[in-house]
Amino acid sequence: MTGRDAFLGQPPQAILADPRRLRSHRRQRVVDRTVVGALGAAATLSVLVTAAILFVLGTETVRFFRQDEVSLGEFFGSARWSPLLGSEKHFGIWPLVCGTALVAGIALLVAVPLGLVTAIFLSEYAPPRVRATLKPALEVLAGIPTVVYGFLALVLVTPGLRLVFDGLGSYNAISAGIAVGVLIVPIISSVSEDAMRAVPQALRDGVYGVGGTRFDAAVKVVFPAALSGIVSAVLLAAARAIGETMIVALAAGSTPKVTLDPTEEVQTMTGFMVQMALGDVSNFGVEYFSMYAVAAMLFALTMGFTLLGAHVRRRFREAYE
């Protein structure tokens, strides 16, 4: 006989007064609290992860700046990054930032037009059946491991670009940038498509009512109305491009330099971290801790873009209805 069956057929007063019921009720409360506590602990873990990230990056970066060879002024003021040259060590972050910006900039040049036009097509033009094939295809494109893109950049994009740029080196910013661009197209297209679909149909109908075409509706009404979502999509994609690692580790090279020439070999922040992880660097040298300082910089940059994207979406959203 289970707990509930014990009360079957008894008058309500008897059930309410039955001590077994009270006991079971109390037990239920204890179980309830335990379950909620366990679930809550799982959710709190995510806060702990954030705290751990901040703690690790913070303490190790402080340890880096405590070393004699480095100073904050040099880190942010110098354009030479050569942590591995025995006596000639220089820790100026700008070459790595510049390499990152170059690759991410090329990626955005590729991905923003492609992604936005795809989003407009999906949201405004595509018949349901086309949409039903194109969207999963984009999802698959987003699911391909980045090491695959890196390999393709190395063996497919670079040789292909040699037809345009004579004597292009094996490692260069442009092939890595193009590969990263392809990688982030799905982010831009799917987030901005969501934003455009959220624009109410009434606005489009209004355009048709005054004699506008679908082009007019898409470009002159829907696009501006969804602009906050689109901008945040681009910022999200930029954060992803800045943090992308395997493609640049394979295709961009490992020479930190300040340049805007896309055919040159560059090193990004992520590329430097991979180089350090692969090398036999002692665990306690200044160059080892420089890895944490670069990671902190990378974290700050991507977090900045992510938060800015969230802010833009909230602050500038055109609310309808």
Next chain:
Amino acid sequence: MTPAAHTVVLLDPARLARARRSVAARHKRERAFQWFCVVVASACVVMLGAIVVGILAAGIGSVTRTFLTAPPSPEPAEAGFYPAIMGSVWLLVLVAAVTLPLGVAAAIILEEYKPRRRLSRLAHGFIETNITNLAGVPSVVYGIVGLTAFVSMFGLFGNELNPALETGAGYYDQFYNEADQVILVPVAGPDAPETVPRAGMRALNAEKRPLAANIIGPDDPWPDDPAVAARTLRSTDFSGRISERTVFYLRLPLGRGLLAGALTLSLVILPIVIITSQEALRAVPNSLRDAALGLGATRRRVVFRVTLPAALPGIMTGAILAMSRAIGEAAPLLMIAGIVFITFPPGNLMDDFTAMPLQIYNWAQRPQQEFHELAAAGIVVLLGVLLVFNGAAIVIRQRFQGRGS
């Protein structure tokens, strides 16, 4: 303007012609833009097709039996993918075991237990924003955090080579006697004094079966009976110290082993699992919850008997997609494990390991063409696994679509 004026304006032939031209131009622009959209959007699909076909063409020929079962080798023709495949399988199991319970639990509390008090509402909102932001942290940053938090454990437990805590490892002094037989003597630990052969000591044969060692002096004659000779040692024989790790070998700090890699990867995947599970729970119609509550079910019963089962297909789809992200992720593992030459699949949780994307990176970064072919073959295997995963997700999604609503 009177109606008459309107008529005059519309019937003005010059204006009429201009209006017609403008309509025609606009329709032309409309069609041109539509075609432009079609071309660009299909470029994405074409790109996808080109990637898959190109890789298949380059790599499928190298996916042989040897490739799937052999360890990597400096000789491209003999190199294989086996330790990497097994490493990825181990990682996948561990990551799933860590992230799925935690992720689903967090999603349940965030979606099903909406708080009413102001303070807990604030905490709730903070956690949700925090998870979204964690999903945007580059995976390589998680790798470097894992390096400190898991590999060296903040230096709290000594260093990797001299771990503070260790279980599941057996240490032996290994003798080779004159009959070329192995005799093992278990010792307490890596720093135990060297064993001197003496009568009555605990001794094992090569298969770890106990044997009664027959100890003779340095100048005594060697026994004739081969059965006795096999367990005979001279009292002056020297041994070498060996260690054997069982499957349950554990140590703190974790070092650059499998578990450190899996935990780091779990950090990368956890926000994704939470977010997809939240979406799955959100998709369960409220009428189901209301009906259960109306029947007198407690909130816990509603969650575990109604909402969770209804959301399960969605959660599974999300979980599979998160796992396919885990299986392709290379950057955090690269920070933890580096590129090491590994010929065996992992034997315990602390073992050195490699994984499919790591091995692919290892081959791809070499300049030789032969290694690039191996990388392509590895990519074929990896994409094949991902295809199976995605297929499973699609099947689950379609089979259960619309149920319960």
